Amino acid sequence: MIKIGIPRALLYYQYYPSWKTFFEELGAELVLSPPTTQATLSSGSARVVAETCLPVKVFLGHVLSLVEECDYVFIPAIRSVKRKVYNCSKFLGLPDMTKAVIPESPPILDIDIDINTGKRELYQAIYKLGRRFTWNPFKVRRASIAAWQAHLKYRHLMSSHKLTAPQALERISGSTGVESKINPSHPTSAQATIALIGHPYLLYDEHVNHRLIHRLEQAHNRVLTPEMLTTEELESAIARLVGKAYWTYEEEVVGAGEHYLKSGVNGIIGIMTFGCGPDSLMMDMVQRQAARLRVPAFMSLTLEEHTAEAGIVTRLEAFLDMIHRKKRRQVKACA
Ligand code: SF4
Numbered sequence: 001m002i003k004i005g006i007p008r009a010l011l012y013y014q015y016y017p018s019w020k021t022f023f024e025e026l027g028a029e030l031v032l033s034p035p036t037t038q039a040t041l042s043s044g045s046a047r048v049v050a051e052t053c054l055p056v057k058v059f060l061g062h063v064l065s066l067v068e069e070c071d072y073v074f075i076p077a078i079r080s081v082k083r084k085v086y087n088c089s090k091f092l093g094l095p096d097m098t099k100a101v102i103p104e105s106p107p108i109l110d111i112d113i114d115i116n117t118g119k120r121e122l123y124q125a126i127y128k129l130g131r132r133f134t135w136n137p138f139k140v141r142r143a144s145i146a147a148w149q150a151h152l153k154y155r156h157l158m159s160s161h162k163l164t165a166p167q168a169l170e171r172i173s174g175s176t177g178v179e180s181k182i183n184p185s186h187p188t189s190a191q192a193t194i195a196l197i198g199h200p201y202l203l204y205d206e207h208v209n210h211r212l213i214h215r216l217e218q219a220h221n222r223v224l225t226p227e228m229l230t231t232e233e234l235e236s237a238i239a240r241l242v243g244k245a246y247w248t249y250e251e252e253v254v255g256a257g258e259h260y261l262k263s264g265v266n267g268i269i270g271i272m273t274f275g276c277g278p279d280s281l282m283m284d285m286v287q288r289q290a291a292r293l294r295v296p297a298f299m300s301l302t303l304e305e306h307t308a309e310a311g312i313v314t315r316l317e318a319f320l321d322m323i324h325r326k327k328r329r330q331v332k333a334c335a
Contacts, residue, residue: 001027001028001029002027002028002029002071002072002133003028003029003030003031003069003070003071003072004023004028004029004030004031004070004071004072004073004074004109005030005031005032005033005063005066005069005070005072005073005074005106006019006020006030006031006032006033006073006074007033007059007062007063007066007073007075008032008033008034008035008036008062009033009036009055009058009059009061009062009201009205010055010056010059010091010094010201011076011078011091011201012201013165013200013201013204014165014200015151016032016169017150017151017153017154017169017172018147018148018150018151018154019074019147020150021143021146021147021149021150022130022143022144022146022147023074023133023143025139025142025143025146025147026130026133026134026139026140026143027133027134028133031066031069031070033062033063033065033066033069034065035205035206035207036058036061036062036205036206036207036208037207038207039061040058040061040062040064040065040207041054041057041058041061041207041208041305042061043060043061043064043065044056044057044058044059044060044061044062044063044064045057045060045061045305047060047064047101047102048060048101051275052275053090053273053274053275053276054208054273054274054275054303054304054305055199055201055202055205055208055273056090056094056097057305058201058205058207058208059094060098060101060102063075063098063102063105064102064105066105066106067102067104067105067106068106070106071106071107072106072107072108072109072132073098073105073106073107073108073109074108074109074110075094075095075098075108075109075110076094076095076110076111076112076113077091077092077093077094077095077110077111077112077113078091078092078113079091079092079112079113079114079116080113080114080115080116080248081113081115081248082115082245082248083115083116084116084246085245085246085247085248085250086246086247086248087247087248087249088247088248088249088276088278095108095110109129109132111125111126111128111129112125113125126140126144127140130143130144150172153172154168154169154172155227155231157171157172158227158228159227159228159229159230162224162228163227163228164203164204164213164223164225164227164228165200165203165204165225165227166204168227190220190221190222191219191220191221191320191324191327192221192222192266192267192320192323192324192327193221193222193223193224193265193266193267194216194221194222194223194224194265194266194267194268194269194320194323195223195224195225195256195260195263195265195267195268195269196212196213196223196224196225196226196268196269196271197225197226197252197253197256197257197260197268197269197270197271197286198226198252198253198270198271198272198279199249199252199253199271199279200225200226200227200252202271202272202273202303203225203226203271208303209271209301209303209312210307210309210312210313212269212271212301212312212316213225215313215316216316216320219320221320224260224265225256226251226252226253226255226256229255229256229259231251233255233259234251234255234256234259235251235255237254237255237256237257237258237259237262238250238251238254238255238258240258241254241257241258241285241289242254242285247278247282249278249282250282253270253272253279253282253283253286254282254285254286257270257282257283257285257286257289257290258286258289261286261289261290261293261295261298262293266297266323266326266327267297267298267299267319267320267323268286268290268295268297268298268299269298269299269300269301269319270283270286270287270298270299270300270301271300271301271303272300272301272302272303273302273303273304274302274303274304274305275304283300286298287300296322296326297319297322297323297326299315299319301315
C-alpha cells in the first residue's frame with residue numbers, strides 16, 4: 001500500500017479529514033507527522049533564512065520528520081478556494097520551497113488549486129492527482145465527492161457544536177472525552193468567555209502557542225475560535241468591516257474579530273506571528289475597531305521562534321485578571 005505523509009502543520013488543521021478521505025478512498029495509507037516539538041521547529045528553522053515566518057519553519061520541520069516514513073509527502077499549492085480571494089503567497093510556493101530546502105524529502109505529491117481558473121481546471125487537477133493511484137476516473141470522482149462531504153461534515157461539527165479543530169478531529173476519529181473539555185451548552189458556568197482570533201495553525205499548535213487554549217480552559221474560561229462560526233457569519237462580518245475580502249485568511253482574523261467584538265464576549269486575544277505582513281495589517285484593523293467600539297479587553301500576542309513561555313503566561317494572567325475584575329465589578333453594580 002502506498003504511504004502518503006501529511007505534515008501536521010499549516011493547512012492540515014483545515015483540510016485533514018478531506019485529504020484522509022480522498023487518499024484512503026484511492027487505497028493509500030496516511031502517515032501523519034507527530035505533534036510539533038522543539039526539535040521539529042529547530043530542524044525546520046535550520047533550513048531557511050531567519051525572516052521566514054514561524055508556521056513555515058514548523059511545516060518544514062514536519063516534512064523532515066516524515067523523511068523515510070512514507071513514499072510521498074502531500075503538499076498542495078492552494079492559491080484560491082473562493083473567487084478572487086487569494087491565499088498567502090507562502091502557500092503557493094510550498095511544494096517548490098520544500099523541494100529546494102529539503103532535497104532528501106520523499107517525492108512530493110502536489111496539486112495546484114485555483115478556483116479562479118474554472119471548475120474544469122479544478123477537476124483536471126484533482127484527476128491528475130488521483131491518476132497516481134488509479135486510471136479509473138469514476139473512482140477519482142467518487143473519492144473527491146467523499147472528500148468534499150468529509151470537509152463539510154468537519155466544518156459543520158466545528159460551527160454547530162462549537163468545537164475547536166482538534167476536538168472535531170477527535171470526534172471524527174471516534175475518540176472520546178471531547179465534550180469534557182468544553183461544554184458549550186453551559187457557558188454561564190465559565191469564569192469568562194474569551195475569543196481567540198488567528199490562523200488555525202497558530203491557535204491549535206500547542207508547541208507554537210505554549211498551550212494557550214489549555215491554559216485558558218484550566219482557568220475555567222470558555223474559549224471560542226473562528227472555526228466555531230459559520231461561513232455566512234464570517235462573510236457578513238468581513239463585509240461590515242472591510243467590504244470585500246481579498247485574502248482567504250481574512251475570515252480567521254478580520255471576520256472572526258469583527259464578529260466577536262460585537263458578540264458580547266468578555267475578551268479577545270489576537271494571535272499572530274513574527275514575519276507575517278498580512279497578519280500585522282489585519283490585526284491592526286481589528287484592534288482599531290476594538291478601540292472604536294470601546295472594547296478594552298483586546299490583547300494581541302505575537303509568537304515567534306524564541307517566544308518565552310513565561311512571557312506568554314504573565315501576559316495571559318494579567319489579561320485574565322483584568323477581565324475577571326471587570327466582571328466582578330459588574331456583578332456588584334447589578335447587586
Ligand atoms: S499568512 Fe502569514 S503566517 Fe501564514 S504562511 Fe503566510 S506569511 Fe506565514
